[in-house]
Amino acid sequence: xxxxxxxxxxxxxxxxxxxxxxxxxxxxxxxxxxxxxxxxxxxxxxxxxxxxxxxxxxxxxxxxxxxxxxxxxxxxxxxxxxxxxxxxxxxxxxxxxxxxxxxxxxxxxxxxxxxxxxxxxxxxxxxxxxxxxxxxxxxxxxxxxxxxxxxxxxxxxxxxxxxxxxxxxxxxxxxxxxxxxxxxxxxxxxxxxxxxxxxxxxxxxxxxxxxxxxxxxxxxxxxxxxxxxxxxxxxxxxxxxxxxxxxxxxxxxxxxxxxxxxxxxxxxxxxxxxxxxxxxxxxxxxxxxxxxxxxxxxxxxxxxxxxxxx
Amino acid sequence: xxxxxxxxxxxxxxxxxxxxxxxxxxxxxxxxxxxxxxxxxxxxxxxxxxxxxxxxxxxxxxxxxxxxxxxxxxxxxxxxxxxxxxxxxxxxxxxxxxxxxxxxxxxxxxxxxxxxxxxxxxxxxxxxxxxxxxxxxxxxxxxxxxxxxxxxxxxxxxxxxxxxxxxxxxxxxxxxxxxxxxxxxxxxxxxxxxxxxxxxxxxxxxxxxxxxxxxxxxxxxxxxxxxxxxxxxxxxxxxxxxxxxxxxxxxxxxxxxxxxxxxxxxxxxxxxxxxxxxxxxxxxxxxxxxxxxxxxxxxxxxxxxxxxxx
Numbered sequence: 001x002x003x004x005x006x007x008x009x010x011x012x013x014x015x016x017x018x019x020x021x022x023x024x025x026x027x028x029x030x031x032x033x034x035x036x037x038x039x040x041x042x043x044x045x046x047x048x049x050x051x052x053x054x055x056x057x058x059x060x061x062x063x064x065x066x067x068x069x070x071x072x073x074x075x076x077x078x079x080x081x082x083x084x085x086x087x088x089x090x091x092x093x094x095x096x097x098x099x100x101x102x103x104x105x106x107x108x109x110x111x112x113x114x115x116x117x118x119x120x121x122x123x124x125x126x127x128x129x130x131x132x133x134x135x136x137x138x139x140x141x142x143x144x145x146x147x148x149x150x151x152x153x154x155x156x157x158x159x160x161x162x163x164x165x166x167x168x169x170x171x172x173x174x175x176x177x178x179x180x181x182x183x184x185x186x187x188x189x190x191x192x193x194x195x196x197x198x199x200x201x202x203x204x205x206x207x208x209x210x211x212x213x214x215x216x217x218x219x220x221x222x223x224x225x226x227x228x229x230x231x232x233x234x235x236x237x238x239x240x241x242x243x244x245x246x247x248x249x250x251x252x253x254x255x256x257x258x259x260x261x262x263x264x265x266x267x268x269x270x271x272x273x274x275x276x277x278x279x280x281x282x283x284x285x286x287x288x289x290x291x292x293x294x295x296x297x298x299x300x301x302x303x304x305x306x307x308x309x310x
Numbered sequence: 311x312x313x314x315x316x317x318x319x320x321x322x323x324x325x326x327x328x329x330x331x332x333x334x335x336x337x338x339x340x341x342x343x344x345x346x347x348x349x350x351x352x353x354x355x356x357x358x359x360x361x362x363x364x365x366x367x368x369x370x371x372x373x374x375x376x377x378x379x380x381x382x383x384x385x386x387x388x389x390x391x392x393x394x395x396x397x398x399x400x401x402x403x404x405x406x407x408x409x410x411x412x413x414x415x416x417x418x419x420x421x422x423x424x425x426x427x428x429x430x431x432x433x434x435x436x437x438x439x440x441x442x443x444x445x446x447x448x449x450x451x452x453x454x455x456x457x458x459x460x461x462x463x464x465x466x467x468x469x470x471x472x473x474x475x476x477x478x479x480x481x482x483x484x485x486x487x488x489x490x491x492x493x494x495x496x497x498x499x500x501x502x503x504x505x506x507x508x509x510x511x512x513x514x515x516x517x518x519x520x521x522x523x524x525x526x527x528x529x530x531x532x533x534x535x536x537x538x539x540x541x542x543x544x545x546x547x548x549x550x551x552x553x554x555x556x557x558x559x560x561x562x563x564x565x566x567x568x569x570x571x572x573x574x575x576x577x578x579x580x581x582x583x584x585x586x587x588x589x590x591x592x593x594x595x596x597x598x599x600x601x602x603x604x605x606x607x608x609x610x611x612x613x614x615x616x617x618x619x620x
Contacts, residue, residue, distance in 0.1 A: 144513040144531050146456070150549070193503040193616060197523040203454040203549060205525045207517040209614070213507040215515045217527055221454050223549045227569045239460070239513060239533045259537045304519070306503060306616045 001276060002026050004062040006053040006077055007033030007069030008041035009157075010091040011118045015066050016045055018272035025276060028060040033069020033077055036159055053077070062086055064276070068118070070157075071172055072096040072165040075104050082111040089275050092117045093171040093291045096164070101295060105288045115284045116275045121176040122183050122282065127236065129265035130245050130252040131183045139256060140242025142185050145216035147177035150233040153202070153222040160200045168298045169201035169220055170194060175294040177218040178206070180236045182290060187211045189293045189309050194301035206297045218297075311586060312336050314372040316363040316387055317343030317379030318351035319467075320401040321428045325376050326355055328582035335586060338370040343379020343387055346469055363387070372396055374586070378428070380467075381482055382406040382475040385414050392421040399585050402427045403481040403601045406474070411605060415598045425594045426585045431486040432493050432592065437546065439575035440555050440562040441493045449566060450552025452495050455526035457487035460543040463512070463532040470510045478608045479511035479530055480504060485604040487528040488516070490546045492600060497521045499603045499619050504611035506530075516607045528607075 001024045005012055008030070019025045030045045031053035042049050050056035057065070065081045067074055067090035075095035081088050088108075094117050095101035108115050121127065134142065151173065159165040166172065182189075187210035196204035206218040224233055230249060237246040243256030251264045269281050293309065300307040311334045315322055318340070329335045340355045341363035352359050360366035367375070375391045377384055377400035385405035391398050398418075404427050405411035418425050431437065444452065461483065469475035476482065492499075497520035506514035516528040534543055540559060547556040553566030561574045579591050603619065610617040 143507070143533060144515070144529060146458075146529050148456075150554070191614070193517060195517065195519055195525045197453070197525065203525060205454070205517055205527050207503060207505065207515055207527070209505055215505045215507065215513060217515050217517070217529060219454060219456050219527060221549045223453060223551065223554060225553055225565045225567065227567060228554075228565050229570070239531045241533060243535055244460070244533060244538075255535045255538050257535065257537060260539070304501070 001064060002028045002060060002062045003064045003066065004028050004056055004060055005030035005045055005066045005068070007067060008037060008045070009033070009070055010068045011120055012066055012068035012091070013044065014120060015089060015118065015272040018270045019276055021270070022273050022276045028062055029056045031056045033067070034073050036070045036165060057084065057086065064089060067091065070159055070165045071167045075100045079104055079107050082107050082113050085111060085113060087114040089272060090117050092119055092175050093167055093294055094287060095291055095295070096167050098292065098295050098299070101288065101291055108284065114278065116282060117287045118271070119176070119179050119282050119287065120271055121234065122179050123268040123271050124234070125265040125268040126247050126250055126252050127180060128268035129263070130247045131180070133254070134184045134238055134240070134245060135186065138243065138254070139238060139240030139245055142214050142238060142240050144239040145181050145185060145214065146237045147180050147216070147218045148233065148235040149173045149177050149220045150224045151222050152224045152226055152228065152231055166200055169222070170196060170204050170206065170298045170301060171294045174204055174206060174218055174220045174297065175290060177220065178293050178297070179290050181208065181216045181218070182286070184236065184238050185210060185214055187214050191306060191308050192293065192297045192300045193306040194297040195304070196301040204301060311374060312338045312370060312372045313374045313376065314338050314366055314370055315340040315355055315376045315378070317377060318347060318355070319343070319380055320378045321430055322376055322378035322401070323354065324430060325399060325428065325582040328580045329586055331580070332583050332586045338372055339366045341366045343377070344383050346380040346475060367394065367396065374399060377401065380469055380475045381477045385410045389414055389417050392417050392423050395421060395423060397424040399582060400427050402429060402485050403477055403604055404597060405601055405605070406477050408602065408605050408609070411598065411601055418594065424588065426592060427597045428581070429486070429489050429592050429597065430581055431544065432489050433578040433581050434544070435575040435578040436557050436560055436562050437490060438578035439573070440557045444494045444548055444550070444555060445496065448553065448564070449548060449550030449555055452524050452548055452550050454549040455491050455495060455524065456547045457490050457526070457528045458543065458545040459483045459487050459530045460534045461532050462534045462536055462538065462541050476510055479532070480506060480514050480516065480608045480611060481604045484514055484516060484528055484530045484607065485600060487530065488603050488607070489600050491518065491526045491528070492596070494546065494548050495520060495524055497524050501616060501618050502603065502607045502610045503616040504607040505614070506611040514611060
């Protein structure tokens, strides 16, 4: 299975490391997604470097492209690959605005390619295990969900202040929290109201009405102090009729009729590796839906208006 | 100083216990606020019981009335007292809807009475100390706030399902979280979007835009399992440009440039006692504003519409 890498932004190196564990994987090349990337970033792949992904594709005829350019360009490059029937494993958000997303979904579906995206955080072991427990009825009927992403800002590329290249903090970071909400509840998103401030948006809030009278919120920020013990403070708290579960980066705390327990799961599927094996841990349908919710939330925050999702 | 008690719902017994520490306090009587209360509840005051608060007021000519009836009747009884120039220390919410609130604010101001309300949770030692630290600049400029109220439902009176008597979960419980947001930030509330479900509302979410680009959220639920170690899981998390502080029921965790510290404050003013001494830990202006925000949030949730606060 011939695999090429387009771009080295985001989590493409995580995909690379996972795919190295797949015996059939043959890495045929890497190329920048655009002039916004520095060639040094590609060298760490330790595979043949091309300066043009178009030429790389032509020369190597890959089966799979791992697409991870400057975030705002993902959709264009996915489209380029889909039109050439190359399977795609790409960064999220898979499109930079709602109209690009709609066109891309159509292109991908018509192409028949195997398509997935780097929703890696659903497969962080604590979230993955807790989500399974909740979906299996472990806290009764779900009523309320709060999800959190808090990161250190650190040093980030200059293009984070260019919306057309960065896409925004809700689509780039908040989408993971939106993904968790869906993964835990499996409920449709009905309405969104969101707020964000800064460039890049340094803090954001989203509030969702889901089907079956479930309500959910997301808070995102880039203000985690440099002194904090971990890069991120990821959380989800799910309140049900029979218990409350709260997931932190490395553990979940469950309170139910039997009392309180703390669990540190360590096992979860490897998304990128499983993708190569043809397993669908997350479907293309889900990815397009989650991207739509995230981009709609960004629009809600931009317009400061509540939005109904159709 | 002659003090009477009207009603025994809510936190009137906490007010009673605090006021007992005030040497000038003379407890002249207690009476139900309405037929919805059971006489046994009044007996625990261990003072003379009247069956009518009107007759009690006429006979005892009190200086202060502690007003804590079925929640929806608070405003009417406060009005009755204010019109007789009796100082009032009452339960929150101080009014049951926005029009009653507007009229009550006018009546109270014109009466010149000393007026305060049972926003006790601002004075929970961990919240009080953390709020002071944040207002003194301990985490830089505030950007994002999340506040939580989670309670066991336990056994509650039948009138919790009657909106006209209960007022609703956002005005009754959520108002404490709204109070914290204001106490920590001192920012004006500009817009509200809220959601709630159930009768009584068993879960609620509020999202606020505050002035100076500060964003805030509240989550409330009554689903805390009976097995949990405490009745409530109260929290506020405040994210600033120079640090993050998170308050739990009994402690606060601060992460700033010096690292992470956990603190267990034990000291805070006694609101009811200080009220008798004429000290203003919370002003009447603040109480009316906070009640307006809470009642507006309930309206937003009822209508499922975002509301601008004028």
